[in-house]
Amino acid sequence: MESLSDTLWDVVICGTGLQQSLLALALSRSDKKVLHIDPHDYYGGQDAALSLQEAESWVADVEAGKEPSFRSALITKPDGSTGLGFPRAYSLALSPQLIHARSALLEQLVSSRAYRQVEFLAVGSFFIFNPAQDPSQKPTLARIPSTREDVFLTTAIPTKAKRGLMKFLKFVLDYESSPQTDLWQPDAEAPLTEFLSRQFKMDTELQTYIITLSLSLDGKITTKDGLAVIRRHLSSMGMYGPGFAAIYPKWGGLSEIAQISCRAGAVGGAVYMLGTGIKAMKEGEDPIEVELTSGDVIKTRSLVRSGNDATGQIETARLVAVVGSPIKSLFEATAEGAPTPAVAVVAFPAGSLSTPGGKASEYPAYVSVHSSDTGECPNGQSVLYMTTLATSESQEILDQALDSFLGAVGDDQAPQCLYKLQYKRLEGSTQSPAHGSIFDFTIPSTSLSFNDSTLEPVRDAWKMVMGDAAVDAEYMQFTDREGAAEDDDL
């Protein structure tokens, strides 16, 4: 084959995070010459799923400042805990977002036929944590009714409140049409909670239900944004089967989507090199000359990189915990014919937790609970992904959330925590993506549910690489590949 440096590449993509990988997928049927590299030894970059060994070296890299969007990473194994499986049996997702059925990401995965390589699992119930009323009692988890029938049947909500809730649910499905808009537009930028209380007479408890469904990190989502995400949630419900609104890719969430996208790129002829980054480059030249860390000097018409995430606007605190129990009670199918969910979401409303010093939590905390069906841990265990906005107390709050959660789901004995990985992550970088033939991905501020705005820069990068050959209507529209040969009989 031609050597790397003899080829004039149309694009060098550096990084195999979700966005860069989707770009490789988008280019996989073009005749563009694509060189796709990643300084890491694994696929997925900031969206990777890590085995326990990989997590260990990742923590070391974060602490050495090699991962600009992460900091304060630490692994701890609680004293006396036993039962952790072998390191490769785990696949801890750095991006465990759930994906709503009405996400444009799923649309693109279907139209590009890439979805066939991914196994999706149902995200089941959403719960709200209720602290114990007094020390003799256990904290509890209340399930948020998820379908009309559910709301109708639930005994947890008084009939009068139900009416307000039903009215709101009906309203939100059509909130963008004309008479409804008058109701909310004047309050568009005000907090959703105020709107809910004024227009639908919802009490704090019902407001909390709605805020939880919005997965708002600060709990102060605006009416405009809140209505949009609630509508997405409700209209996603039942789309791919009864009883669930969102799905999750098996084996580590967005990491898996990145990997199958890279594979599509490879099948399309892109050249892949892991453990290789950009060492130096001569900008302002056409073609751009890039020196790789492997020593190769290559020429390319364009270059796509990951943004320097240290410019992020939002910082979240994360805690990934492996727990020695399947926590079966969270993974019950709630509708007839529904698949067994592999993911459940538990929200800790603002104020429901407190630090050891007695300070109440300022923001909500969320826990995505993953069963072993996700392939992220061995049978009999589960993985908790906990998130809250970073503050000086956020780590303590997450530890408290973990303890409270384990106390709420245990019968006689709280399940044991076997392993903890904590870190902070910067999100929502702001720098401008494109300059000439160089494109830097900006990371939209991620939420707990996949945000479609992540996809827009991918399309922009695709346009830059394709130039005049970019036909919008053909973006991510592919047929199944057939590599059929003659039959063989035995």
Add this chain to the structure above:
Amino acid sequence: MASDDSLPTLKLLLIGPSGAGKSALLTRYCDDEFEPDSSTATIGIDFKIKVLNVRGKPYRLTLFDTAGQERFRTLSTSFYRGAHGVLLVYDISTRASFLGMEKWFAEAEANTVEGVALYLVGAKLDKAEHNREVTPEEGRALAEAHGALFCEVSAKSRENVRRPFVEIVDHIVEDPALIHAAKTGRAAGSVTLDSNSEGGYLPNCSC
């Protein structure tokens, strides 16, 4: 027939060092072609689909040919998922290619499910007479140590070319656990993206 989606599908991977003869073997098996002195290393991933009848039943084989060159590490962990069998190919006329096989076995074993069918293939059998650097006994012993099947083939002379494919498929379909996975493909709780159903807040909405 070959495009029939309804047939049970088996996923087979060919892995091994660069130049071992993976692409040549696959091209000979699927297209009955052979290019002597080809210098085209596989860079991405190639795949071919072939329908193979075993014991009177047709199976749709998806055969993935991968790049052996270390720098083009196209094999992500997700690549191995769902694989029913892995063919590990070395070159009997290059001792170094054989010595590297432990690493390839380790990678295959680490990324696949227990019970996956492994098949060790010694390629370029036509060179046995003058250039053999690995004995068949060595090959067989390594295969046995990993619970793998074994044979030697030549893409050039066609000798044994069908054998590894037929035997690995035969081995897979004999294993109820693996073949069950082949039939249903996915776990019980998984979601299919082409289905549509009711049960939500929305009556069947067309948006």
